Amino acid sequence: MTPLALAPDTTYLAFEFSSRITTPVISGAINGAVYGLLGLGLVLLYKSNRIFNFAQGEFASVAAFTTYAGTAGFGLPKMPYVFAAILGVSAAVVVALLTERLVVQPLFNQPKVTLVVATAGTALLLIALEGFVFGAEGVGLDPVIAGDALTSGGLRVTNQGVFVVVVLAVLAALTALFFSRTKTGTAILAVSMEPTATSLVGIPVKRISALTWGLAGLLGGVAGILFAGNGGLLGPGALTAFALIPAFTAAVFGGITSLPGAFLGGVLIGIIQTLGARNIPESVVPDANQVVIFFVLLLTLLIRPAGLLGKET
């Protein structure tokens, strides 16, 4: 064959590569950063309380809705985005602290499964509240930073996308440092291992537990605002529906107790999910973006239950 005859094929391939590989990898990494952030909160609570917190997605939704309420005004003067976002994250922290105080503490000595079911109940309650206040149709939250950072040859990277990845990287690094370098971080781990012995050296176990949930609320809140700002409608339970299972998969994939693992796991899951959705025809596997996640979760549990970076501390 002559090179000339090949030319149209190459353009076709180039076009395909961008829409099937490059673009999904980039947009997947951005979604995945949010999964990772939500996953960090899950890992944090798993490390300290040995439970999977089903309400983590709704800590995130609460933050997104509150931010929306702040920017939309609701009869009050509209707030600048930054203040609304701070209010949103604070709301998530407050909800997380209330969950700790009203749900986790009273049930702490019950079997863990009771506690896990109770967090699922908390999620349902929050979803109902969101629907009551904001309606079932959903609202649209603006991105933190509008505009595009890069557009070229079919590729488009939004400012929001870059921001999401940077925020995740910074928060993941800070959380990892917090656990390995600070006394308070070590105390959280100690409480998770031996609560009674921990109180015996003078560590206020209840305050540490509240702090852990507050931190999880903070991480979840940031994740929620970033996720909702990526576009699409924010309905009641949105984050539980679209982000909680991928975040959980990210946490398991990363080794459930590993913070960097959740980070890496989130980004990888996001990429795998988008790649799957773009390349598996709907006629072969409907809803491939959901199915792919379960597939990864199952494979991880079967092949390497300890996860990517799974080991204690």
Add this chain to the structure above:
Amino acid sequence: MSLLEVQELRTGYGALPVLQGISFSVEEGETCVIFGLNGAGKTTTVNCLAGVLPTWGGEVRFDGKKVSGKDAPGIVKAGIALSPEGRRVWAGLTVLKNLELGAWVRKDAKGIQASIEQVFSYFPRLEERKDQLAGTLSGGEQQMLAIGRAIMCKPRLLMIDEASLGLSPKLAQTVFQVVSQINDDGTTVIIVEQNVGVLPYADQALIMEKGTLTFDGRGAELEASGELRKTYLGESEQPA
């Protein structure tokens, strides 16, 4: 005035009373050993003194000040530390982190460093393994770490629950010798034991039975009295 004064102390679990109102005191600088059969209430006693269990009635005074009613952190700050039954070291943290975290209530970085050195001088094994995860230590090494961690609180009164449980007789003797050295260095000690090998180190001895004290006297008296044989072997008034 005694360092520790316990008066009519009562506590239990849920609605179940265990301590029926026990009274004793411990002198500063001494070693007090608490003997008793399984289920006699020894652990209940030290846990209550450490603030892990609530006080139902009676009063505990430490250095003249009332400490009953304080929670565990409050008791540690008052100067009483407990190395709990079953060791309870933080398995996923290194030996060094276990010791550092033990000093939570202290702010003096230099003093904390000195205490770590001191623990290493009592238990050189721990220094050799200072970067190892506590969960991978042998049972005996974990016991040393549990005692070391309690020392890191810099207590005036150190309580050790079941120091020798699961240790070989030789290692148990080593632990007793270190405890006696800690005592010589100025810390008052209460040690819960089933192993009579601890007797030579006991200034004071208590025997518990079903939530009450059946003997409170000098260690030497106890040896002569035959009370221990009576308690542990169910024999009465026979020459030892």
